[in-house]
Amino acid sequence: xxxxxxxxxxxxxxxxxxxxxxxxxxxxxxxxxxxxxxxxxxxxxxxxxxxxxxxxxxxxxxxxxxxxxxxxxxxxxxxxxxxxxxxxxxxxxxxxxxxxxxxxxxxxxxxxxxxxxxxxxxxxxxxxxxxxxxxxxxxxxxxxxxxxxxxxxxxxxxxxxxxxxxxxxxxxxxxxxxxxxxxxxxxxxxxxxxxxxxxxxxxxxxxxxxxxxxxxxxxxxxxxxxxxxxxx
Numbered sequence: 001x002x003x004x005x006x007x008x009x010x011x012x013x014x015x016x017x018x019x020x021x022x023x024x025x026x027x028x029x030x031x032x033x034x035x036x037x038x039x040x041x042x043x044x045x046x047x048x049x050x051x052x053x054x055x056x057x058x059x060x061x062x063x064x065x066x067x068x069x070x071x072x073x074x075x076x077x078x079x080x081x082x083x084x085x086x087x088x089x090x091x092x093x094x095x096x097x098x099x100x101x102x103x104x105x106x107x108x109x110x111x112x113x114x115x116x117x118x119x120x121x122x123x124x125x126x127x128x129x130x131x132x133x134x135x136x137x138x139x140x141x142x143x144x145x146x147x148x149x150x151x152x153x154x155x156x157x158x159x160x161x162x163x164x165x166x167x168x169x170x171x172x173x174x175x176x177x178x179x180x181x182x183x184x185x186x187x188x189x190x191x192x193x194x195x196x197x198x199x200x201x202x203x204x205x206x207x208x209x210x211x212x213x214x215x216x217x218x219x220x221x222x223x224x225x226x227x228x229x230x231x232x
Contacts, residue, residue, distance in 0.1 A: 048065070050102075052107055053107060054079075054087060057136055065124065069167045070100050071100070072100065073103050078107055081221060084212050090114070091112075091114050092113045093116075093158060093159050094108040094109075094159065095119070096116065096117070098148050098176075099125070100120065105141065113140060118141060119148050121146060148176065149175055149176060153183070158185065160185050160187075160188045162190045168195045177206045178206055188225075189225060190224040192221075192224060193219060196220055197213065204227060209226075211224060
């Protein structure tokens with residue numbers, strides 16, 4: 001383990017400890033306590049927060065890091081998504097291919113998914129995900145640091161739901177959808193989050209059909225199914 005990884009993990013532990021402590025009393029200017037308080041505020045400003053909406057960890061708040069291009073799926077969108085999927089995911093196998101803060105994968109685990117794999121390429125975010133899983137005691141969740149496309153390509157017909165929320169600034173949407181088509185179980189779902197709407201016409205060459213969609217701010221949310229073969 002490199003020194004940078006140790007530093008990242010120590011920072012995450014400090015943030016989580018900070019979130020569970022009461023606010024310190026005011027101290028005299030220039031005192032050690034005052035300096036420590038300023039340091040704590042600086043550390044807190046580098047972190048955000050996600051909230052699990054439903055299931056066994058309902059209303060649990062988790063401190064998460066903030067990074068450029070990191071967009072936890074908004075509460076309103078997650079609530080709608082899990083209304084579409086159904087509140088109980090008992091027995092489901094879920095892949096969160098661009099996990100980020102883990103808001104989608106952890107929500108699925110909270111609602112009873114039997115297996116959740118969260119894949120994240122960023123070292124610091126992957127370390128954070130492992131800490132969140134440990135904090136929740138989420139025994140059905142596996143965190144992998146690696147490439148999302150490779151993870152999708154290794155799971156042929158395996159997953160009941162695949163969450164796809166790649167960086168909006170990249171060009172990963174079409175490659176991810178192509179790989180997800182092979183990884184998805186026949187009756188499974190793909191959740192696609194994108195900066196623009198994807199129509200049925202655009203999805204058809206990739207083997208998908210649009211089942212549900214919504215827009216919330218800059219986010220377009222889509223629920224997809226495999227397109228049924230046309231009868232002769």
